[in-house]
Amino acid sequence: MIELEGLTKRYGEKVAVNNLSFTVRPGIVTGFLGPNGAGKSTTMRMILGLDHPTAGDVRIDGKHYQQLKDPLTYIGALLEAKAWHGGRTAYNHLLCLAHSNGIPRSRVREVLDTVGLTAVARKKTKGFSMGMGQRLGIAAALLGDPRILMFDEPVNGLDPEGIHWIRTLMKSLAAQGRTVFVSSHLMSEMALTAEHLVVIGQGRLLADTSMADFIARNSRSYVRVRSPQRERLLDVLHQAGIVAVESGDGVLEVDGGKAEHIGELASQHRITLHELSPQQASLEEAFMQLTAESVEYHAHSETRPEPPRQQQWGEGWKRG
Ligand SMILES: Nc1ncnc2c1ncn2[C@@H]1O[C@H](COP(=O)(O)OP(=O)(O)OP(=O)(O)O)[C@@H](O)[C@H]1O
Numbered sequence: 001m002i003e004l005e006g007l008t009k010r011y012g013e014k015v016a017v018n019n020l021s022f023t024v025r026p027g028i029v030t031g032f033l034g035p036n037g038a039g040k041s042t043t044m045r046m047i048l049g050l051d052h053p054t055a056g057d058v059r060i061d062g063k064h065y066q067q068l069k070d071p072l073t074y075i076g077a078l079l080e081a082k083a084w085h086g087g088r089t090a091y092n093h094l095l096c097l098a099h100s101n102g103i104p105r106s107r108v109r110e111v112l113d114t115v116g117l118t119a120v121a122r123k124k125t126k127g128f129s130m131g132m133g134q135r136l137g138i139a140a141a142l143l144g145d146p147r148i149l150m151f152d153e154p155v156n157g158l159d160p161e162g163i164h165w166i167r168t169l170m171k172s173l174a175a176q177g178r179t180v181f182v183s184s185h186l187m188s189e190m191a192l193t194a195e196h197l198v199v200i201g202q203g204r205l206l207a208d209t210s211m212a213d214f215i216a217r218n219s220r221s222y223v224r225v226r227s228p229q230r231e232r233l234l235d236v237l238h239q240a241g242i243v244a245v246e247s248g249d250g251v252l253e254v255d256g257g258k259a260e261h262i263g264e265l266a267s268q269h270r271i272t273l274h275e276l277s278p279q280q281a282s283l284e285e286a287f288m289q290l291t292a293e294s295v296e297y298h299a300h301s302e303t304r305p306e307p308p309r310q311q312q313w314g315e316g317w318k319r320g
Pocket residue numbers: 011014015016034035036037038039040041042043
């Protein structure tokens with residue numbers, strides 16, 4: 001378990017992390033989201049004792065990072081920046097970490113195997129691709145068989161097979177009862193991986209809730225309906241107290257009605273339907289909606305995100 005209590009970090013005038021309080025629980029994958037510059041990496045660095053909080057407190061299973069004996073056996077982390085000596089082989093890099101944390105040498109081979117780097121174990125890491133570097137970082141995180149794992153942008157540089165592999169790995173670590181805390185900008189990936197979300201913007205907590213609740217609260221769900229008897233269908237829906245709006249091309253968007261109910265009403269009134277499809281909002285849509293106010297780095301206006309329904313998702317809030 002990771003517990004943050006009023007955690008704050010200032011760099012001069014800049015408040016990078018602002019009074020953050022939340023708990024990351026075991027047994028599930030918790031996603032950590034926020035626009036560029038929201039304070040995710042700073043928060044993760046404070047959890048690991050790499051940055052000192054200006055105020056507040058963070059504990060790992062009840063202790064400060066500095067109080068942990070052999071910390072890699074409590075918490076394993078992959079941070080964004082490569083933090084290893086490029087002149088060492090992958091095997092030696094992990095062996096050094098193992099020695100300094102009282103971890104048996106046999107674990108090095110095991111984790112190299114887990115991340116698929118056995119064949120390059122004796123190669124110097126400076127020749128590693130970004131994806132190989134990520135795998136080595138994940139091997140280091142797993143080395144001490146810790147109960148808590150924290151990954152900052154773990155799918156960076158990974159190919160589709162690698163992304164699938166890390167997703168499966170994170171879920172299985174959580175299923176073993178471990179605490180898994182992961183940041184990512186890839187919303188589609190996060191939607192497949194995380195069960196719970198912590199969302200921050202400009203250093204402040206914006207949401208701490210389940211994935212399903214987050215999407216339901218921050219986006220619009222509706223049923224898309226097409227019928228050759230549109231006017232009649234509008235009357236019937238109106239009489240039933242259901243609000244429908246025309247969205248062009250003969251499509252009706254029905255808020256607050258279930259597809260089953262709309263279908264039954266149409267059937268009772270012998271109205272033909274050509275389409276009846278519930279529209280599920282995506283995590284990306286909900287995220288953009290919630291964080292729109294706290295985006296620091298906008299692209300130029302022609303690519304800036306518009307309101308959710310017609311949005312060009314993905315690039316607008318990235319650092320330009
Ligand atoms: N060492 C530092 N000195 C001054 N400002 C810093 C420092 N580290 C971070 N910041 C600032 O603090 C804010 C939060 O940065 P941080 O890297 O934690 O955000 P992030 O959510 O991880 O962003 P990204 O998604 O782009 O990686 C940013 O405005 C950043 O410029």
